[in-house]
Amino acid sequence: MNFSLSSALCLAILCGSSAIHAQTNMKPSDTEYYKPVPPTVTLNKGIPSDAIVLFDGKDLSKWKSEKGNANWTVANNTLEVKPGTGNIETTEHFGDFQLHIEWKSPELIKGEGQGRGNSGIFLQGLYEIQVLDNNNNPTYVNGGAGSLYKQRPPLAQVIVTDKWHVYDIIYKAPQFNKDSLLISKGTVTVLHNGVLVQNNTQIDGTTEYIGLPKQVSHGPGPIILQDHGDLVQFRNIWLRKL
Template sequence: MNTSRHTKPAIIYASLTVLFVWTAMASCTSTASDGWQPLFDGKTLDGWTRVGGEAPYAVEDEAIVGTMTAGTPNSFLITEKEYGDFILELEVLLEGDATNSGVQIRSHIDKTANNGRGRVFGRQVEIDPTERAWTGGIYDEARRGWLYPLDLNENAKKTYKRDSYNHIRIESIGYETKTWINGVPVAHVVDTIDATGFIGLQVHSIGDKALDGKKVYFRNLRIQTENLQTQEFPQGIYTVNLTPNSLSTYEEQNGYKLLFDGRSNAGWMGAYKNTFPKKGWEINDGTITVLPSDGGESSNGGDIVTADQFSAFDLSFEFKLTEGANSGVKYFVTLSENNSGSAIGLEYQILDDERHPDAKMGKGGNRTLASLYDLIPAQKTKRSLRKIGEWNKGRIVVLPDNTVTHYLNGEKVVQYKRGSAAYKALVRDSKYKNWTNFGEAASGHILLQDHGDRVSFRNIKIRSL
């Protein structure tokens, strides 16, 4: 990443931090007359219940203290009351830097699971003192996994203070959840499930016995549920919008546009064609799907491309694979080559790595899922993978300086710079070596590939940078 681009935002964040922390400190003196209510009386655990595991919770010096305990699963202290729309503020101190904790919001419990001890599930605001530094990110406990890893907002990774109390603000209003850590805006998720649920405090299970006895402290818990006074969320924070084919007001203000409306082929045409293909593609139930044929490139309906062209951009899309399927999202497609088969362009590979033979071709895994096809392998983790048949979130960001980043389900997996010496060396050693200035066009179309396998797309949106 070209760090020089982040100098100005870093100054802005620093200024915001001073302002917001001052505001948070001043608000600690507020009373119930301004709409805030204490969620913890500072003396007892009245109104709270422990579930899931056996880690103990106690009250010490007006803080709720959870103690990490070997041999027990994740433990939670949950409110006996459920909440819908709210603003929650609290302070958290987590001992050490080798584990994590979290705050559950609008969550639920399967009382029959976990040998009758119950299993909590629902959105969680992460507390992460490790080198990963994802504090303030949003995880879906025991259900969908990571919704908002902090690879999506790397500036916010610096806000957490180890071995100190950290101020957390959570706004859960309507479909939207926003988080702040020590006054710095961190995550924004739009999610239509779980309109209500309990609030919970987590003591994570531990595999390292050296962590046995470590503690996590929660204090100054307070909540607003009426006449909610929201805090400004500055422009430029990436939004994970889980509502298919829609834009939130915040996304519209940030300049995003839908490339697929969920109903029609408006804005798309066949590659090397003037109209949308008459066969090979299906639009149904909010998805656009390439239909299976013989597994060959562009042998049925052919690739489709956007009518518009783009240079620097932030492109998001969701895709769903079938078993053994192959497809791709290409960018900087100029359609100037007039080649047979799939049109030429840089490709975000979409592939069933386990079942499609292409995953074992190329070099070093550079034809696997989310890779820059035939050039750079994606550095994926197990947590970033979804099962075949589930929706995945892809993202491609091209900065004006030609730095390109691929994301898979919110995690950064590829980064390179178009036109650099390192990039040109990769091209010379690839299947694209005979294409002059491959992938270096000033602008180009976005392409969805027909590789003869059934693959579906939705929630395709773009912002010009």
């Protein structure tokens, strides 16, 4: 072993010994801090106190359509697609968020594949998390319930019979520079009735029906619920800005 290598080895041993010595002399309080204190969030009927309630079962005051007022059907604390009236979207626009939304396929089963119980939840109006009756209803896997439409299939198919589906979505928006060039892609995590189906999934761009994803520079955007012609129901929709 030459001198320089030997010296380096000795130095490494001494540094390691010093680090171990420093660790043994540390007190528990040396690695504890008390500020800043995280904000307090309380729950009222399962809804966080800092959440924006987008649909409380009563009205569509926080939604609109392309033509003006949202006129989907509201009854029995649920919101139902009114086929032919078009999509509805939140009047407020959002960046990063946590979204809770519950949905239910039509009671009357008809059609197959993409033609059965189809709707969608568009994040910032551009990126669709698919809503679809997935009970004994084969279709392309990147278009099933819980998929990032036409991009990523769900990690598992969660079948819910005679009950409401629940999506809890954590969304981080893509970032663009002042020249509208992409800095970082968006990501989405989705739990489907408590089962992880999208795990920090990278969003490649807009979720196109035909063709490849497109990168569109944008800022905050709305939550859009899709009118695909099926009587899909929604309830208990709330969002927390992140």
